[in-house]
Amino acid sequence: MAELIKRAKALSVKPLKSSQTIGAALAFLGLKNAIPMLHGSQGCTAFGKVFFVRHFREPIPLQTTAMDQVSTVMGSQDNVIDGLAAICKKSKPAVIGLPSTGLSETQGADVRLAIREFRTQHPEFADTEIVPVDTPDFTGCLETGYAKAVDELILALAVHMDDKDESRVNILAGAHLTPGDIEAVKDMVELFGLTPVVIPDISGSLDGHLGDKDFAPLTTGGATVDVIRTLGGAKATIVIGAALSPAADRLGQITGVPDYRFDHLLGLKAVDAFVLVLSQISGQAVPAKLERQRTQVQDAMLDAHFMIGQARVAIAADPDLLKTMIDFVQGMGAEVVVAVSPAGAKSLKDLPVQNVKIGDLEDLEKMAFDGGAELVIGNSHCVQSAEALGVPVLRAGFPQFDIVGGFRKTWMGYAGTRDALFDVANLMLSTHKGEVEPYASIYANRPAEKGPADKGPGEKGEGNHVHRATSSGSGLRH
The missing domain is CATH 3.40.50.1980 (Nitrogenase molybdenum iron protein domain)
Structure with missing residues (x-):
C-alpha cells in the first residue's frame, strides 16, 4: 500500500493538474450535438478552450455564462438563464453540459435553481437536456471532474429497462482513454459479436476528422442522448478506470445491469483479463486476430x-x-x-x-x-x-x-x-541503456604470428587465427 x-x-510551482471544470467539459464533448457551457468568467472558458484546441487541434464548441464583477457580487442566475436561452435558440443542441468553476462556486451560485427558472421561462426548449455538475477548480483534477460529469449524465438520463439486448455492452470510458483507445476497445468488443455503447465517446467527436460542414457549433459525433437513456437494456457494463466507480455504482442501482471493472487495458495481464470477460459475456472463443496480436x-x-x-x-x-x-x-x-x-x-x-x-x-x-x-x-x-x-x-x-x-x-x-x-x-x-556494446577480441591488436609458410622445417605453425564474437557467443555484453 x-x-x-x-x-x-x-503554492503550486510548475503546475501539473488540469481543472475539474475542464474534465467535465471533456466528458460532455463525448456526446453528440452537445455543448458545454462553463458557469464562470470569460477567462475561465477561454483558458480551457486554448488547452482543448492545442491538444486536439480541432475547433472546440465551448460556451460561457460570462460572469463579470457585477454578477459575481449581485448574483449570476440571470447569466445562466440568458446563456441557456441563447444557445438553445441559436444552435438547438440535444444536451448542454453546465459545469461550475471556482468563481461561481466561491460565489455560491445555485445552478439547479437557475435551470428550474429557465424551464419555467422557456418551455419551448423542453427537448434540450441540461446537465449541471459541481466542479470547483480549486479541488480535484481533470479526472475527478470528468467522473462527476459521467455520474450526473447517468443520474439525469439512464432508466431501468426490462427488455435486454443480449448483444449489447455498455462501456464507461475513463478520462485516461484517448480517442484511439476507445476505437481499439470498440473493435475488440465487436470481434466477439457484441455491440459496444461507449459513454462518453470522444472517438466519434474528437478523433480528428473533417466534417461535412465548414463550421459546426455543436459536437459532430459521440454518444447520443437516446443511447444513454437505453443503457438499462444492455447485457453487461464494462467500466475502465477506478475514478468511474461512483458512476458505475449509480448505473447499476438504476438499471440493474451487472458490470465488470478494470483499471486500464495496458499490459498483457490487463488485456488478457478484458478478453476473458468478453469471451464469457459473448459465449464465444477468442478470435484468431486477438490471439495473433497477443x-x-x-x-x-x-x-x-x-x-x-x-x-x-x-x-x-x-x-x-x-x-x-x-x-x-x-x-x-x-x-x-x-x-x-x-x-x-x-x-x-x-x-x-x-x-x-x-x-x-x-x-x-x-x-x-x-x-x-x-x-x-x-x-x-x-x-x-x-x-x-x-x-x-x-x-x-x-x-x-x-x-x-x-x-x-x-x-x-x-x-x-x-x-x-x-x-x-x-x-x-537514446540513453544508451540496453545497447549491446561492440566486442573487441583480445587478439585483435596482437602481432601476427608466423604461419606455416614462415616456419622452418619441423616447426608446427598454427597460423594467424582471429577469434570473432558472434551474436550467440559469450562475447556479448548485456
Missing part, C-alpha cells in the same frame, strides 16, 4: 526487456493514468522512483509503489533527481522538467501541445501495448 505524501507548499505483444516484450528492465522511471499524471503507467513499466521490470499526482484519490493508496506525492512538477523534478530517474512519463508540461533532468520523456495524458497526433495515440489493447513497449524501449535506447 502506497503512502500519500500531501502538499507542504503554500503473440506480437509477447515478442515485443522479449525485444524490449533489455532496455526497460531495471530502468528508473518518474511518472506524473492523474490517478487513473498514474496507475496505468505504473503497472505497465513495472510489468517489464522497471522501477518507479517517483509517482506524482495533482490530486488525491482513494485508488492511490493501492498503487504498488512506496509513496505517492500529491504535488506539482517542481516536486517531480526534485524527487526524480534524487532518485536517479532515467525516464519521465507525463503530459507536455513535463517536457521542460525532463530537459532539466537530462532524460527523455514519454508523453501521456492531457494536454499534449508540442506534438501532432498525441491526442489519439492508442495505448490500450494488445496492439496498443505492443507499440507502447517499442516507444519506451526506443527512448531508453
